[in-house]
Amino acid sequence: HTVECAEQALEEMLVANRFGGAGSKVLVEDLLEGEEASFLAFCDGERVALMPSSQDHKAIGDGDMGPNTGGMGAYSPAPVLPRSRWEETAELVILPIIRHMKAAGHPFRGVLYAGIMMTEAGPMVLEYNVRFGDPECQPLLMRLDCDLTEVMLACAQGRLDPAMVRWKDDTALCVVMAAQGYPEKYEKGMRIEGIRNSEELPGVKVFQAGTRREDGLVISSGGRVLGVTALAPNLAAAQKLAYQAIERIQFPKSYFRRDIGAKGLGRGV
Structure with a gap:
C-alpha cells in the first residue's frame, strides 16, 4: 500500500533471502484494491460445472492485518460474487482457459481455481491453481450435495454433465486453527x-x-x-456454529482469526 512497504518487502526477499531461491527474482505489479473471491469449476476438457463462490482470508490477523498465509478461513457462498454474476465471470476467467487448452491439444481435466480480486474495474485474476483451494475446499465440500467421486470420474473420462453437480442452499464457513507464530516460526508436537x-x-x-x-x-x-467447518442455513448461523465448535477443542499455543465471514455479514447477508 506504500512505497515504504514495498521497499521492506524487497529488502526481505532480495537481501535477507527470506524465501530462498523463490525470492531471488521479483515482479512488481499494480496494487489491486477490492475484495477477494475464489471461483472454482469442475472441468472435463470441454465442459465445466461451476462451483459456488467462496472467499478466503489470507492475512494472519483480524481485519486482514499482518503477513499473508496459506489461508486462515473461508466461507461459501461469497456475496461479493453473487450467483447472478457466475456465468459472466466464468466467461472472463474460466472458459477462455478451457477453450484455449482444448485448441492447443491439451484439454484440462480437473478442478480449475481462479483467485479473483473484485475491483471497481471488474474481476481481476490474482492466481490460477489446478486443484481445490485450501481452505475454500472445506466449505465447498460441506455444501456439495452429490457424489464427489462420480463427478471427478466424469471429469477424468470427459463426460461431465453440469446437471450432475448439485449444491446445498446452506452456507458453510471454515475457521483455521493454526500454531502460534505461523506463518513464521512455530512449535509442533502440541496435543489436541x-x-x-x-x-x-x-x-x-x-x-x-x-x-x-x-x-x-x-x-x-x-x-x-485444523479447519473447523460448519454448515448452517445462513452465514451468521454458520459463523456462530464454527466458533462454538472451536470452543470445544483444546489446542495449546493455537491461534485463529475471530472475524471469518465478517465481510459477508457487512454486506447484509
Whole structure:
C-alpha cells in the first residue's frame, strides 16, 4: 500500500533471502484494491460445472492485518460474487482457459481455481491453481450435495454433465486453527483434544491438515493445523456454529482469526 512497504518487502526477499531461491527474482505489479473471491469449476476438457463462490482470508490477523498465509478461513457462498454474476465471470476467467487448452491439444481435466480480486474495474485474476483451494475446499465440500467421486470420474473420462453437480442452499464457513507464530516460526508436537466433541455439534466437521497420530493421540505437525467447518442455513448461523465448535477443542499455543465471514455479514447477508 506504500512505497515504504514495498521497499521492506524487497529488502526481505532480495537481501535477507527470506524465501530462498523463490525470492531471488521479483515482479512488481499494480496494487489491486477490492475484495477477494475464489471461483472454482469442475472441468472435463470441454465442459465445466461451476462451483459456488467462496472467499478466503489470507492475512494472519483480524481485519486482514499482518503477513499473508496459506489461508486462515473461508466461507461459501461469497456475496461479493453473487450467483447472478457466475456465468459472466466464468466467461472472463474460466472458459477462455478451457477453450484455449482444448485448441492447443491439451484439454484440462480437473478442478480449475481462479483467485479473483473484485475491483471497481471488474474481476481481476490474482492466481490460477489446478486443484481445490485450501481452505475454500472445506466449505465447498460441506455444501456439495452429490457424489464427489462420480463427478471427478466424469471429469477424468470427459463426460461431465453440469446437471450432475448439485449444491446445498446452506452456507458453510471454515475457521483455521493454526500454531502460534505461523506463518513464521512455530512449535509442533502440541496435543489436541476435543475434536470428536466438536463434531458432535450438528453440521460441524473438523478437517485435519497439520496433524499426526502418536500413541493414539492427535499431535500438531504443521502451521495450519485444523479447519473447523460448519454448515448452517445462513452465514451468521454458520459463523456462530464454527466458533462454538472451536470452543470445544483444546489446542495449546493455537491461534485463529475471530472475524471469518465478517465481510459477508457487512454486506447484509
